[in-house]
Amino acid sequence: MKYVFKDLANIKKKLQESNFVLLLDFDLTLSPLAKNPAKAILPNDTRILLKKLSKYIHIAVITGRTIKDIKKRIKLNSLTYVGNHGLEYEVGGVARSSQLLVESKKGLKDIKKKFLNIKRKYSGVLIEDKKLGLALHYRLLLSQDKFAFMADIKKIQTEIKNYGLRGILYKRTLEVRPETKEDKGTASLLILKKFGNPKQVIYIGDGKTDEDAFRALPKGITIRVGKSKHSVAEYYVNSTKEVKKFLVWLLYIV
Numbered sequence: 001m002k003y004v005f006k007d008l009a010n011i012k013k014k015l016q017e018s019n020f021v022l023l024l025d026f027d028l029t030l031s032p033l034a035k036n037p038a039k040a041i042l043p044n045d046t047r048i049l050l051k052k053l054s055k056y057i058h059i060a061v062i063t064g065r066t067i068k069d070i071k072k073r074i075k076l077n078s079l080t081y082v083g084n085h086g087l088e089y090e091v092g093g094v095a096r097s098s099q100l101l102v103e104s105k106k107g108l109k110d111i112k113k114k115f116l117n118i119k120r121k122y123s124g125v126l127i128e129d130k131k132l133g134l135a136l137h138y139r140l141l142l143s144q145d146k147f148a149f150m151a152d153i154k155k156i157q158t159e160i161k162n163y164g165l166r167g168i169l170y171k172r173t174l175e176v177r178p179e180t181k182e183d184k185g186t187a188s189l190l191i192l193k194k195f196g197n198p199k200q201v202i203y204i205g206d207g208k209t210d211e212d213a214f215r216a217l218p219k220g221i222t223i224r225v226g227k228s229k230h231s232v233a234e235y236y237v238n239s240t241k242e243v244k245k246f247l248v249w250l251l252y253i254v
Contacts, residue, residue, distance in 0.1 A: 004223055004235040004246060011221055012253055018199035022053065022250070023188055023213065024243075025205035026063040026070060028171070029225050032240050035139040037065075037128060042074050049247045054078040056254040058195045062086070062184050064175060064209060066130050067095070080194075085177060085209050086187030087132045091194050098132060104178040107163030108134060111176055114156050122149050133177035141172070170208040184209050185216030202250075204243055 004011070024030055027040055030050075034040035053059060060080035063070050067083035067090050074081075082089040088097040100108070112129065115136050119125045124140030141149055153174060160167035160176055168175040184205070192201060203213050206225035214222040214233045224233035225243060237243055 001224065001227055001229075001231065001233060001236045003227075004237050005242075007235065008249065014200055014221065015202075015253065019057075020200035020202060021058045021060070021192060021195050021198050023060050023062055023191065023201060023203040025184075025207065025210055025225075026061055026065060026073070028206040028240060029204055029243055030061070030240065031073070036126060037135075037137055038126075040073065043244075046244055046247070047074065047076065049244065049251060050074070051076055051078065053247065053251055053254065058198075060091075060191045062187050062191075062205075062213065064130075064133075064135070064207075066132075080191060082184075082187045082191065084130055084132045085175075086182040086184050086190075087177065087180070089187060089190070091191065098178070098180065098182060100132060100178060103164060107160075107165045108176065108178075111156070111160060111163065111165065114159065118149075118152060118156070121152070125149075133175065135176070136174040137172065138174075139172045168208055175209070183212040185212035185214075188213045188216050204237075204246070 030046055031040045031042055050059060060082060061070060061074060062082040064085050065083055067081045067088050070081055070083060080091040112134055115127050115134060118136065119127055122145050123142055124138065126137040128135040128137065138149065157167050164179055166177050166179045188203060192198060201217055201220040203217055203220055204223045205213060211232060214231065222233040223235040223237060224231045225237055225240065227236040237246060
């Protein structure tokens with residue numbers, strides 16, 4: 001991976017040779033780490049940056065949060081929003097949401113009961129019901145409970161597979177969603193189509209689900225928040241502060 005600020009000349013050349021779209025994750029990309037996801041915020045200076053940039057380029061936020069949740073946090077009508085890792089989107093005033101199969105609905109209902117049992121058993125565990133999926137957050141888990149908790153999570157992961165659901169474990173969160181073709185990669189391609197298939201795209205994200213987008217955009221400018229030898233992204237930045245720094249630079253060149 002290349003450090004993005006050491007290759008700005010090449011990136012600038014690519015962007016100025018064609019029209020482009022900016023795609024962004026939210027948590028740990030635009031928003032700093034929040035141990036309680038309900039308390040995650042978009043810094044106001046970042047909001048101002050996005051508002052200014054949206055006057056010149058199309059911007060979409062592609063997140064694991066619901067659209068209702070992310071719109072409430074960003075508060076910009078000039079952006080396009082994709083929620084639930086690609087299971088729902090809103091563009092040009094048109095909203096679309098995936099329809100869950102009966103089996104998926106039953107599976108999510110049963111897994112939620114198991115999550116509730118986990119929450120009662122361990123302090124510091126939070127459940128996020130996204131209707132089309134679930135998330136179990138354990139950043140606030142007490143350190144002495146870690147081993148017993150992870151043993152319970154391993155059992156639940158097996159049950160998630162048995163329901164035909166997809167479980168994604170990353171950054172002290174267990175995401176559960178239907179096993180579908182829709183993800184941040186397919187969502188990125190859909191947004192590009194909606195925007196007239198621009199010749200270039202920038203995608204910035206930090207997590208496992210963003211790797212789906214990195215793979216779907218092999219010719220794009222893909223930037224991971226945090227260097228990782230396992231990522232397929234071309235570039236990296238070190239923090240949300242550096243994401244903001246890159247957006248400032250982007251505003252300067254558009």
